[in-house]
Amino acid sequence: MSGTxxxxxxxxxxAGSAGCVLASRLSQDQKIRVLILEAGPPDHSIWLHLPIGYGKTMWSSKxxxxxxxxxxPNMNGRNLYWPRGKTLGGSSAINGLIYIRGQKEDxxxxxxxxxxxxxxxxxxxxxxxxxxxxxxxxxxHGDTGPLKVSNIPCKHELIEAFIQGAQQIGIPRNEDFNGASQEGAGYYQLTTWKGWRCSTATGYLKPARxxxxxxxxxxxxxxxxLFDDKQAAGVTYLHEGTEHTASLAEGGEVLLSAGAIHSPQLLQLSGVGPPTLLERLGIPVVAPLPGVGSSLQDHLQLRLGFECSKPITTNDELNSWLGKCRIGMQWLLHRGGPLAVGINQGGCFMRALRGRDERPDIQFHVGTLSADMxxxxxxxxxxxxxxxxxxxxESQGHVRARSINPLDTPEIQPNYLATxxxxxxxxxxxxxxxxxxxxxxxxxxxxxxxKPGLDKVTDEDLLEFARDDGATIFHPSSTCKMGPQGDAMAVLDERLRVRGVHGLRVVDGSAMPTLVSGNTNAPIVMMAEKAADMIQEDRKTA
Incomplete structure (x- = not known):
């Protein structure tokens, strides 16, 4: 251990989507000392800042x-790949940039x-x-916040055709999915500004550094x-091969924003979680909370691939040196073109099971390119x-620590298509x-x-395609969900405080009571903004 x-x-x-927000907002009070720990490296790579760069960072173990x-078992026994951000900005530095809040009803x-x-x-x-x-x-909408949100600057022939096609089957055009109504087809807004990605590290943390x-x-x-009885006392962490301790001042708090996978794992390794799991791993129980790591939800994406009749796709540009040069020049000269907007430009929110729900129950992401994943x-x-x-x-899975070694990847069971x-x-x-x-x-x-191919006709064919080919759309949530005292699986109260202990909150996507109807980055930023206010209010009244 370090001596100091x-x-x-x-x-x-x-230091992900939520952590950067908390560090920025809380450190505005100069009387408060804030430490933010990030397991990954700084966000220095150009691919973390170019909107299309997540094609590179999707597989980067750095x-x-x-x-x-x-x-x-519901996906024919497949192990599914789950990318998660490991740098300043977290998943907001490697995601698809789509700015969606979810539905009012959520x-x-x-x-x-x-x-x-x-x-x-x-x-x-x-x-x-x-x-x-x-x-x-x-x-x-706001015009003074740290998170920059932009329109896609140029209409694309394919996206326009998709929107018109949606209209032809009864789906209205929607100019703002985050406005009065989410339902409809249209262009997404992105967390970009003047051709650059705006992660929470860029928008929130950088100005506060x-x-x-x-x-x-x-x-x-x-x-x-670390706990002193039921009181959070600090955190141990590895830095440059050495274990260090950061301690809390009197009245301080640990704010866990490690994401829907690592937040429950760290709680479990610290003695907060399902007693049977902790006892099996030989971890002393600090707070017996069966919900830690449970209630995992994610959006399962089903990708239909098409060959286009016209050479107007991003495939065409990326598959030729001339095309690559052209999109490079578009970005260099105008901060525009494919490099500035990523992959999925258009989308749609609609009802798949008509008559069952009065609001959209499915979402489309329309990409002007195709790949196996x-x-x-x-x-x-x-x-x-x-x-x-x-x-x-409805399906729920779980996250469980596999061993007492914090560097071991936890068990992740999404349990897709279980209902x-x-x-x-x-x-x-x-x-x-x-x-x-x-x-x-x-x-x-x-x-x-x-894909799936027109030989797949019956419901059984299409369900089997979903099991064989479905994948995460990168929205894990609810593994440390908030809920009322009477909910045995609730880990947090409505102020995101961990039940059964003091001085510890979870502020990230794992705190969602249920998964929101759409992309999760904007809701997580919102949750952190609200949490920062609650933390400051509670500190004043303590």
Whole structure:
């Protein structure tokens, strides 16, 4: 152990989507000393800042945890690849940049479950506070926040055809998925600004780095939360091969923002979790919380691949030196083109199971390229992709520490497609994607359906395709969910405090009571903004 003991008012574990927000907001008070620990390296690579760069970072073990699930029996025993960010900015530095908040009903449901203060009316001000939106200030958007949000600057022929095709099957065009209604087809907004990615490290942490009361420590892997009886006392972490201890000053707090996989693992290794698991691993129980690592939810994406009849796709540009030079010059001269917008430009929120739900239950991501998987090498032909996912799956999995070694990857069991509803929605989603692809607007662009292929006709065929080919769309959540006292699986109260102990909160996607209807980065930023206010309020009244 290092001989010098450091004391902080707040120790933030994880400099990802939530951690960077917390460190920035809390360190605005110069009387408070904040330490933020990040297991990965600084975000120096150009590929972390170019919007299309996640094609490179998707497989980079330097900036990505490159996790794999355990064999999922519902996915024909496959181990699925789960990329997660491992650098300043976390997954906001390697994600697909899509800015989606979810549906009003998601947050009203959180409140109805017993999480006071988390209704849509409660959280909307924090979404607005967080963003500087290119569209300017309005009832739904902000123009002074750290997180920059931009429109996709140029319309694309394929995306326009997709939107028109959606309209032809009864889906309205929607100019703002984060406005009055989510339902419809349109272009996504992205967390980009003037051709560059805006991760939370860029938007929140970078402007705060000059503060004397903020210590940012990268390549620092947290290994355990220390307790004095039931009171959090500090954190041990590995840095440059040596174990160090960071201690809490009186009244301080540990803020766990390591994400939906590593936050529950670290709690379990620290004695907070299911007693049977802790006893099996030989870990003394500090707080018996069976919900730690349970309730795991994720969006399962089903990717339909098409060969395009026209050479207008990103495949065409990336498969020729002339095309690569052209998109490079577009970015250098105008901060535009494919390098500035990533892969998925358009999307759609709609109802797959008509008559069952009054709000969208599936989401499309439409990419102007095709590959065997997200971030993979593009196909040698003109191609595009419809990726479709169920927004509110019923299936739940778990995350469990595999051993007492904090460097061991935990057991990850997503348990996809475990319920009848999830199976029926998957099949219906594929059929809806085909309906758009076969519309009059899209037909001139579809040379052939490459995947799943038109020989897959029956519900059984399509469900088997989902089991054989489905993959994460990178939205794990709810493994340390908040909930009322009466919920035996709730780990946190409505102020994100860990039950049964003091001085410890979890602020990241694992705190979601249920998975939101859409991409998770913007909701996690919102949660951290709200958490920062709650933490400061509680500190004043302590």
């Amino acid at each position: 003991k450091e004391y902080f008012d707040f120790i933030v574990v994880g 900036y990505n945890w490159c996790l794999y699930t355990d064999p999922d 947050y009203d449901h959180w409140a109805a479950l017993g999480n006071k203060g988390w209704s849509y009316d409660d959280v909307l001000p924090y979404f607005i506070k967080a963003e500087t939106n290119e569209r300017g200030a309005s009832d739904y 000059g503060r004397a009361n903020l210590v940012v420590r990268s390549r620092a892997r947290a290994t355990r939360i 997200a971030g993979g090498k593009v196909h040698p032909y003109s191609g595009f992709t419809f990726s479709v996912c169920q927004l509110r799956p 009848d509803l999830d199976q029926r929605t998957a099949v219906a989603a594929i059929r809806q994607a085909r309906a758009i692809a076969q519309s009059d607007a899209m037909r001139p662009y579809v040379k052939r359906e490459v």
